Amino acid sequence: MSEKVKHKHGGDIYEVSKDYGINRQSILDFSANINPLGLPDTILKVIENGIKDIVNYPDPECRELRTAISGYLNVPEEGIVVGNGASEVIFLLFEVLKPNKVLIPAPSFAEYERAAEKTGSKVEFFRLLEEQDFKLQVDSLAEAMDRDVDLVILCNPNNPTSTLTGRDELLKLIEKARNKGVNIVIDEAFIELTAGGNGNSMAEYLKHYENMFIVRAFTKLFAVPGLRLGYGAGSSDIVKKMWREKQPWSVNSFACCTGRLLTDEKDYMKKTHKWLKEEKSRFYNELCKFSCLKAFEPQTNFILLKLVNTELDAAALKEKMIRKGILIRDASNFKFLGREFFRVAIKDRESNNKFIEALSEILGGF
């Protein structure tokens, strides 16, 4: 079956568990970029209270959820759409916009290309350069928007490079895009997991730019990838069309009731920032000590790494790490990345230390 899934992502502990005969619970998963603080208390309450509700169809318009997101982003409810994870929002957006030609800075999340292909859009990649530490050069990207391009989709901070483009830069881009009649989609799935948090988001500029659309998710911030909840914010015109095209009830009953996390979990968010501040630079610095690794400085909760001065490639390293109960993300199937690249999540200190220990056993110390 595995070969049937077109693009492999991280986090498939089910496959590893089956292929290697390891108990799923005992795998230390560094391949999925999830908040290591685990489930916020509110989610447990939401699920307990929500069990009785699964005998009813979920609210097809997700009214309660939209209201909560609207308050959180300070965007009118008419500008909010919700979906079965950010994936559904992205696919729906492409379906509605039906772009002729899409420009995608890459390496980035593979589902953008899939969504574009599905809509029959031409795809062009804007290559992020290793020698620039994969940082997005906004002026070059704007130049690459030729007359055929009608949509640019980018991830900020970007997956798998963990780079962040500042708001001033993005504003320049959006301004230029508007002049050229190009829509800009910004996937902010990890935005709360950056040092500036929501301060790095472009949400407050939505009211000025009809050509901007923002994708978000509960997944990474609240550690709920299994719940399936993403959302999008943009012009009420586009959002209205998305609601019309959406499959009914794609957001399940539990997900429909999690809007209150955005108001009730301020403390969880604070703890998250404390953890990120402490552990991001510490883990990165530890990884920098390996002579056969090049670590790219992370702006969010994961790190892109390159194997250098070694015969080992990412697939072989992944294999060896699995034998130690640790799962990494072989990043070689990301566009423009070679077989030396892999990605690891930043987890809690104890797990990160275990990771360093296992890695040094394989790579022969520092």
Added chain:
Amino acid sequence: MSEKVKHKHGGDIYEVSKDYGINRQSILDFSANINPLGLPDTILKVIENGIKDIVNYPDPECRELRTAISGYLNVPEEGIVVGNGASEVIFLLFEVLKPNKVLIPAPSFAEYERAAEKTGSKVEFFRLLEEQDFKLQVDSLAEAMDRDVDLVILCNPNNPTSTLTGRDELLKLIEKARNKGVNIVIDEAFIELTAGGNGNSMAEYLKHYENMFIVRAFTKLFAVPGLRLGYGAGSSDIVKKMWREKQPWSVNSFACCTGRLLTDEKDYMKKTHKWLKEEKSRFYNELCKFSCLKAFEPQTNFILLKLVNTELDAAALKEKMIRKGILIRDASNFKFLGREFFRVAIKDRESNNKFIEALSEILGGF
């Protein structure tokens, strides 16, 4: 927002609750066709055990679930696809088959037409006739498969007519369709809620007919519309393509673990059949007593009704019933049904009696 949702379905207790200021919990919902036995015990266990799993991505290939469904239907795992409700399975199937022209017996579930439109297929309706109690005439349908038609999608038992087409009839249809190179999709969402249960299913013929695809769901049988879980069975070739096109992780963690209901809830299924046997004919007979109602004999857990000899239409009746805390399905937006038609679920005896009581207050007794 409501006007943005293209096709209205039953079960929107959220809208009613908001519009009429009625507490959602106190609405007696006859508009959604859900097993009134409520949640099987196993589902509570699945959810309790599953909470810890939502910090992980769901299994993208839903291995455990596929194995369970494969055993239940006696269809190889390679022939099973799962989705976020039957809706995702239907949309995905259209995306993969990309039919030129689709023939849909109607009135039926509105999402078939939406899925066809989305794929850019031409849609032709095969009208089910009121004078034939909306029963499908298989020979006429086969004749209507002209050279342009490459897909027929039908619901068996059919929603909203509650009619069931027998296996011998369907075999004739599938045979003729194969000769004409036409694919037949059978939505068996309610099949377990018929007198013969799985004995009415076409699943066992899948191995003989590559041109047949079956859609199923956990929704109605196990009373879990909020959970979002549907599945499909067909040729391994089509199923493989569906897995490739599918959005990743569209089936949430809880839904991924509910396969065991199919083996562990034999007793629930027995009780379900006992209830259905007792209550279906009783409720139908009660409804037949109303002089201003025409009730169509149900083959599954809901009844199509027509207001006759009265000024009242379904919309007005719905309004009056809501004031009594009861929600019915105004069926006038089903293709070929007029404003006199409505649909009601068959519920537990107590609820059904309340329904009869409320209805007789409005319709002035028998």
